[in-house]
Amino acid sequence: MDEKEVNTLIEKYQNGTISAGEKAILESWYNQQAAARPLNLSDETLERNLEKVSSRLPLKYPAQHKRLWPRVAVAASIVMLMGAGLFYYRYPQFSQQVNVVQQDIGPGGNKAYLTLADGKKISLTDAANGAIATQPGMSITKTADGQLIYSIVQEHDGRAKAGYNTIETPKGGQFRVRLPDGTEVWLNSQSSLRYPTSFESLDERRVEFAGEGYFEVAKDQAHPFIVKSNGQTVKVLGTHFNINNYADEQATKTTLLEGSVQLNGQTILKPGEQATLPASGKISISQIDVDEAVAWKNGRFNFADENIESIMRKLERWYNVEVSYEGTPPTETFTASIGRFDNISKILNKLSYTNHVHFKIKGRRITVMR
Amino acid sequence: MIRRPSTYAKHTDQKLAALLQQGDEYAYTEIFERYKVLLYKHAYRLLGDEDEANDIISDLFLALWQKRESLNLQVSLSSYLYGSIRNRVFDLMTHQKVIVRYLDSIQEFIAQGHYETDERIRAKELAAIIEREIAALPPKMRQVFEFSRMGDLSYKEIGEMLDITEGTVKQQVHNAVKTLRLKIHSFMVLFSLL
Structure with a gap:
C-alpha cells in the first residue's frame, strides 16, 4: 500500500x-x-506545552481561595475599622471624603517571555537592557523602550540548522520584537510568536502566531513571509498588517494597512480591507477604519459601535482582570476612544456615563451590571 | 498553580458533560484540567511533535466549547475525547506530508496481517489503553481521576471492559449495595446500643 x-x-x-x-x-x-510507541516527554516540556494550549482556550477559573490570607485580612480589617472608628469619632469632618475612595487597577506594560531554541526560558520583563542571549550567529538585545532586537553578529559558518525561538506575552503584557530579517512585530497581550532565529538558509520566512499582533514585514521579494495562525495562512512579500485570532473571539481578523497579502492561498487583501474568518465558514472582506484595528499598538483603545462583551474581553487581556456579568449583558453598543495607559477606572467611568452599563471593581474582578 | 473549586473537581464526567452542554465555563475548564495530561501524552506519543500535539489538543478543546450545545455523548466522555484525538491524528496524517512518517509502520502492520476485525474488541483495546495511561499518572492525579469518573461508565460499558454481561454488572452492584446496607444496619444497631 x-x-x-x-x-x-x-x-x-x-x-x-x-x-x-x-x-x-x-x-x-x-x-x-x-x-507500543515509546513516550519521550519530560515533565517540563509537558508543562510548557500545556501552558501554551491553555492560553489558546476560553478557560475560566474561579477566584482563588487561599487559607492564610483571609484570616490575616479579617484581622487587618478589624484593626482598620477600629482605627477608622476612632478617627471619625475624633475628626467627624473627614467622614464625607472616604466614600470617594475607589478601587482601581493599573494598565499593562512591556512584559514577555522568550523561549530559546534549547528550551531555556527568559523573562524579558525582568531582564536588564542590553545583550540578553546569543543564538548561533545571532545576538539578542533588549532595548530601553521594551523592544527585542535580533542582529547578525558574524557570518555563520556552514548551514547550521536554525533553531526556533518563541516570544509570549502574558495577560497585561505587550512587546515588540525585530526579527533578524528586519521585520518588526508588535505583540498585544496573551499572544505568542514562534520564529526561526535565522532565515538565512530558508526559502520562506515562516512564523507561527496566536493572539493579536501588528506586523511590519521587511521587503524581500525572493523570500515570502508566511504567518501561520489557527486555520489561516497569510503570505506576504513586504507590508503592514494586523492579525487578531484570540481563541475567545468569534473569528480571525486580518487587517491590511499597506501593500498586499494573500490569505489561505487565494483571497487577496487591499489596503483598508479587513478579512474575517469565522471558526467554521468562509472568509468575508469588509472596508474598515484601519486606525481602529491598530489602535492598541498606538497606545489607545478605539471602540466603534462595539458591544460590551467584546470591549470587556479587550480590557480583560490588557488589565489582567476577570470579568463577570450580573444579569444579562447590556445589548447597547458603545463608541469611545481612550488611552491604554490610564487606570481602568477611566474607561469604565466613561462607559458608565451612558447609563446603559455600570461596574463594580473588587480586587481584580469586575462585575458588569445594567 | 490555580486551585479548582472542590465542587467541580468532585463532579463525575457525566455531570461535567451535562453542565458543559448548558454553557458552564467552569465545567469546561474542569474537563480540560482533568484530561489535559492524559490527552497530551496520548497525542504526543502518536505524533512525536510538540507543535502538532499542541494544535490537536487545542483544536479539540476549542471545538468542544464551540459545539457544547449540540454535544450528544453516546459514549463516556473519555471515549469521546480519545475518539476525537484519533480522528484528528488521522486528519493530520493526510495533510502536510505527515503521512510519510507513518508509511513504513502502516505497511509493516499490513504485511503482518494481524487485524482485530471485531469493532467491539477494538473499542475495548482503546479503553484498555486509556486505563493504562490513567494508571501511569502520578498517584494523586490518578486518584482524583478515578474517583471523579466512577459514576461515568454505564453498566454496559463496565461489562464490556470487564468482559462480563450487563446483567452480571447489575447483579454485582446490587450485591455490593446489599452488603453495604447490612454493614450500615449492624453499625447502626451497634451505635444505638452505645
Missing part, C-alpha cells in the same frame, strides 16, 4: 465510506501504535 492508497483509506474513514475490513486495519494499527 503506497502513500496515495493510505491517504484514500483515511479519507474514506473520515467521510464514513470505509468498509468494515478497511476500518479494522486502520483502527487496529492506531491501537497498536498507541500501545
Whole structure:
C-alpha cells in the first residue's frame, strides 16, 4: 500500500465510506501504535506545552481561595475599622471624603517571555537592557523602550540548522520584537510568536502566531513571509498588517494597512480591507477604519459601535482582570476612544456615563451590571 | 498553580458533560484540567511533535466549547475525547506530508496481517489503553481521576471492559449495595446500643 492508497483509506474513514475490513486495519494499527510507541516527554516540556494550549482556550477559573490570607485580612480589617472608628469619632469632618475612595487597577506594560531554541526560558520583563542571549550567529538585545532586537553578529559558518525561538506575552503584557530579517512585530497581550532565529538558509520566512499582533514585514521579494495562525495562512512579500485570532473571539481578523497579502492561498487583501474568518465558514472582506484595528499598538483603545462583551474581553487581556456579568449583558453598543495607559477606572467611568452599563471593581474582578 | 473549586473537581464526567452542554465555563475548564495530561501524552506519543500535539489538543478543546450545545455523548466522555484525538491524528496524517512518517509502520502492520476485525474488541483495546495511561499518572492525579469518573461508565460499558454481561454488572452492584446496607444496619444497631 503506497502513500496515495493510505491517504484514500483515511479519507474514506473520515467521510464514513470505509468498509468494515478497511476500518479494522486502520483502527487496529492506531491501537497498536498507541500501545507500543515509546513516550519521550519530560515533565517540563509537558508543562510548557500545556501552558501554551491553555492560553489558546476560553478557560475560566474561579477566584482563588487561599487559607492564610483571609484570616490575616479579617484581622487587618478589624484593626482598620477600629482605627477608622476612632478617627471619625475624633475628626467627624473627614467622614464625607472616604466614600470617594475607589478601587482601581493599573494598565499593562512591556512584559514577555522568550523561549530559546534549547528550551531555556527568559523573562524579558525582568531582564536588564542590553545583550540578553546569543543564538548561533545571532545576538539578542533588549532595548530601553521594551523592544527585542535580533542582529547578525558574524557570518555563520556552514548551514547550521536554525533553531526556533518563541516570544509570549502574558495577560497585561505587550512587546515588540525585530526579527533578524528586519521585520518588526508588535505583540498585544496573551499572544505568542514562534520564529526561526535565522532565515538565512530558508526559502520562506515562516512564523507561527496566536493572539493579536501588528506586523511590519521587511521587503524581500525572493523570500515570502508566511504567518501561520489557527486555520489561516497569510503570505506576504513586504507590508503592514494586523492579525487578531484570540481563541475567545468569534473569528480571525486580518487587517491590511499597506501593500498586499494573500490569505489561505487565494483571497487577496487591499489596503483598508479587513478579512474575517469565522471558526467554521468562509472568509468575508469588509472596508474598515484601519486606525481602529491598530489602535492598541498606538497606545489607545478605539471602540466603534462595539458591544460590551467584546470591549470587556479587550480590557480583560490588557488589565489582567476577570470579568463577570450580573444579569444579562447590556445589548447597547458603545463608541469611545481612550488611552491604554490610564487606570481602568477611566474607561469604565466613561462607559458608565451612558447609563446603559455600570461596574463594580473588587480586587481584580469586575462585575458588569445594567 | 490555580486551585479548582472542590465542587467541580468532585463532579463525575457525566455531570461535567451535562453542565458543559448548558454553557458552564467552569465545567469546561474542569474537563480540560482533568484530561489535559492524559490527552497530551496520548497525542504526543502518536505524533512525536510538540507543535502538532499542541494544535490537536487545542483544536479539540476549542471545538468542544464551540459545539457544547449540540454535544450528544453516546459514549463516556473519555471515549469521546480519545475518539476525537484519533480522528484528528488521522486528519493530520493526510495533510502536510505527515503521512510519510507513518508509511513504513502502516505497511509493516499490513504485511503482518494481524487485524482485530471485531469493532467491539477494538473499542475495548482503546479503553484498555486509556486505563493504562490513567494508571501511569502520578498517584494523586490518578486518584482524583478515578474517583471523579466512577459514576461515568454505564453498566454496559463496565461489562464490556470487564468482559462480563450487563446483567452480571447489575447483579454485582446490587450485591455490593446489599452488603453495604447490612454493614450500615449492624453499625447502626451497634451505635444505638452505645
